[in-house]
Amino acid sequence: NRQWTLASRPAGAPGKENFRLQTGALPEIEEGQLLLRTVYLSLDPYMRGRMSDAESYAEPVAIGDVMLGGTVNRVVSSRHPDYQTGDWVLSYTVGWQDYGVSDGSMLFKLDPAHGPVSHALGVLGMPGFTAYMGLMDIGQPKAGETLVVAAATGPVGATVAQIGKLQGCRVVAIAGGEQKRRHLESLGVDVALDHRAEDFAAQLSAACPKGIDVYYENVGGAIFDAVLPLLNTRARIPLCGLVAHYNDSELPAGPDRLSLLTSTILAKRLTVRGFIIFDDYADRYTEFAEQMGRWVTEGKIDYLEQVIDGLESAPEGLRGLLEGENFGKLVVRVGPD
Ligand code: NDP
Known part of the structure; x- marks a missing residue:
């Protein structure tokens, strides 16, 4: 299991030296948990804020912790009653790594029949x-x-x-x-x-x-x-x-x-x-999901996505995003479907 952890806090643009790529054993799961494999990792501007310990609306990532982020995952194995091996999910607890363990919190099922699953990190998310x-x-x-x-x-x-x-x-x-x-x-x-x-x-x-x-x-x-x-x-x-x-x-x-x-x-x-x-609008998520789902299905909202390859490219991707090098919603393809 490869993971990008935060090595140091950047001054100016974040560079590769601010991250460390670590490799560890596959995590084990207990009753009530699931093992998730990352297929897509979202890169977003807010991640720059979490690398800093300046006062903000959210806690920073601690030095040595895995970088946080939204991911689209496949369930590898499940000891959780609501999920089965092979399910597609959107997770906010796995972050910048190949595999993660979830207890079902901040986890949402995705239906690939409704369109590309990665869109859950962008226009539909x-x-x-x-x-x-x-x-x-x-x-x-x-x-x-x-x-x-x-x-x-x-x-x-x-x-x-x-x-x-x-x-x-x-x-x-x-x-x-x-x-x-x-x-x-x-x-x-x-x-x-x-x-x-x-x-x-x-x-x-x-x-x-x-x-x-x-x-x-x-x-x-x-x-x-x-x-x-x-x-x-x-x-x-x-x-x-x-x-x-x-x-x-x-x-x-x-x-x-x-x-x-x-x-x-x-x-x-x-x-x-x-x-x-x-923080401010969680109670209106369903209204959004229904309206946006309709607009996208009807072709009224167009969506551009830029996919870069490999977990190793995440730090460089984030640096470029903050400088306008991305063209469309930036996601990393971490592994195969
Ligand atoms: P984008 O994919 O649009 O990436 C950021 C873009 O910002 C770059 O591609 C670049 O576009 C532009 N940019 C960077 N530097 C400059 C500059 N100096 N002057 C002008 N444009 C610049 O990101 P998102 O769509 O994901 O996010 C857009 C904004 O929304 C961000 O500020 C983000 O932090 C914010 N956001 C806020 C949330 C909230 O809850 N308040 C939640 C999610 C996002 P270009 O090349 O066109 O200049």
Whole structure:
């Protein structure tokens, strides 16, 4: 059994030196437990936060512990009444390893007849749920309004952009690079922009002639800077993530612009609300699963996935994800079906 453990806490971008690949014996199971083999491991931006011991909404991974993450697994053997050998499951307790033991908690059965099982790590799982609740509950989008979202080829952003279209919004979607920008056009958004363009702020302003009513915040940084002056009175900002800052170890240099932000919030009467998906919305998971399942089956929501090979590639995959090297929802294929 190979496992990636956390070797040290990164300063800046996480590198291979922050992880250790260990090999151990296959774990034994007791009554009430199951042995799981990992087929897919999800890589997600929040993992950077768990590598750090800075104060946060969740406990960090301890040095020497297996890195955490969502996985799609096969049941290898079961002494649990609800599971049989061969079942497909989604687990949140196995993490970055080939095999793990579960007692059935944080474990959900998957039906391969309903589509690719890996989609439970993306559009039909945590990222899709995040997109749905943040946009619908906090963003409150209305037909004819302008919605802006960045990291828009990723599993959260792409889902937000497409739900926005289903709600009748004018959707301005942002991603890094021409290839990603073109993919956004194929999703049917109204305007697709590359945030790396030199005149990005001017392009965003031209794309939002009636201002911005909903800014779904995934990244922060220069994109939020360009958005701020375009926000309309009573605009809503679901504050979902700030991936542009996850590798920062100190505040950026430059003038203090906090008062510009707070005076804009006041004058424009903005709603800015942060949320942590399962902490804040666990009771609405069924509503999400039914609605999103329907949209995906009907072909109304498109989903892009990037699969990289082998458990050994996980650390490099996470580093690249934080720098925009992924194209679509990033998953690692750890083992065969
Ligand atoms: P993505 O697959 O979209 O990956 C992150 C993307 O962020 C990169 O591909 C890159 O896209 C973009 N990015 C990175 N750095 C920058 C930068 N400096 N400026 C602009 N864009 C940048 O990730 P997810 O869809 O999984 O997650 C999106 C966001 O949602 C993250 O912030 C994540 O932390 C957050 N999240 C929050 C949850 C919650 O409960 N609040 C739950 C799940 C996710 P590009 O190349 O297009 O720039």
